[in-house]
Amino acid sequence: MTTALAPSSADDPLAYRPVALVDLLDRVLATGVVISGDITLAIAEVDLVRISLRALVASVGALAPPEDAG
Known part of the structure; x- marks a missing residue:
């Protein structure tokens, strides 16, 4: 399964390069990604509960920090 990336500019020759989902997942896991969001529960425009989520x-x-060879 491959996914085509959206073009960043018309001059970019690699804008439509297909990327395999496995390659994308490997890149994300190698560098890491932070997902964050906020949820607010309100009634009559009065905020009752606010939850901040970060993963x-x-x-x-x-x-993991690199281990010393010596």
């Missing part, structure tokens, strides 16, 4: 998605190898 870090990365592989353990990307987050």
